[in-house]
Amino acid sequence: MSRSDEETEEQQVWRVLSEAGLVEIRLDEFAERIRDVKRIVIVRLRELLDFNSGIQERESAAHSLGTLKGLELKVLAHAPKPPDPSEM
Amino acid sequence: MKSTAKQLRTEANWPPEEGQIISFKSSTGSETTILKEVRWGLVWRDFILEDGRVIPEHRISGCPQPQVWRKINEVTDHEREECEERLLSMAGAGMDPRRRDQSFWAELNQYLAYTYLRFKQAEYKVRDAER
Numbered sequence: 491m492s493r494s495d496e497e498t499e500e501q502q503v504w505r506v507l508s509e510a511g512l513v514e515i516r517l518d519e520f521a522e523r524i525r526d527v528k529r530i531v532i533v534r535l536r537e538l539l540d541f542n543s544g545i546q547e548r549e550s551a552a553h554s555l556g557t558l559k560g561l562e563l564k565v566l567a568h569a570p571k572p573p574d575p576s577e578m
Numbered sequence: 579m580k581s582t583a584k585q586l587r588t589e590a591n592w593p594p595e596e597g598q599i600i601s602f603k604s605s606t607g608s609e610t611t612i613l614k615e616v617r618w619g620l621v622w623r624d625f626i627l628e629d630g631r632v633i634p635e636h637r638i639s640g641c642p643q644p645q646v647w648r649k650i651n652e653v654t655d656h657e658r659e660e661c662e663e664r665l666l667s668m669a670g671a672g673m674d675p676r677r678r679d680q681s682f683w684a685e686l687n688q689y690l691a692y693t694y695l696r697f698k699q700a701e702y703k704v705r706d707a708e709r
Binding site: 498500501507510512515517520523524527531533534550551553557558560561564565568 | 634636637645646647658659662665669670672674676678686687690691693694697698
């Protein structure tokens with residue numbers, strides 16, 4: 491029996507999200523997590539384009555990608571700047 | 579403390595009602611406060627406190643296990659699009675998601691979790707179909 495057979499759906503969701511670091515995102519990891527999720531969306535979008543299928547899902551994935559990109563830019567703009575080495 | 583507030587005592591009453599006193603884990607330890615509202619996000623329930631902080635259900639004391647999650651296909655396109663608009667609007671207004679337990683932090687957490695599950699699950703389904 492595989493691990494996924496033993497788990498309830500709820501436990502599986504918890505594990506998947508925990509492993510991806512997405513249950514409670516650490517404050518200094520938002521940009522990284524947004525990039526991770528973007529990668530997942532891009533993979534899916536490529537699949538949909540390769541198979542020329544799922545027009546609605548394709549549009550939706552492209553829209554989500556745009557949202558993530560916009561959020562990434564804003565989050566990066568507010569990211570605390572690392573200390574200037576010349577001032578250390 | 580409000581005299582009308584009711585003390586939450588058992589899991590049988592889950593989720594607690596507005597006005598009940600709840601305990602939760604915060605960054606500084608355990609806190610007790612009054613619940614203003616319980617609201618479903620895209621994936622899990624958020625507990626809105628009287629002071630405006632937003633606490634995910636799993637951090638509330640007495641949360642039954644396993645936690646209840648929303649199925650991805652329960653979220654409508656309209657709901658997702660509204661969430662995306664809100665997030666972009668909050669980001670555009672200069673809100674910082676690194677302010678823990680605030681609405682932008684809470685909503686961005688849920689959106690990323692939802693988007694990950696949505697497209698990751700689709701990937702699994704394609705692989706299963708190919709086997």
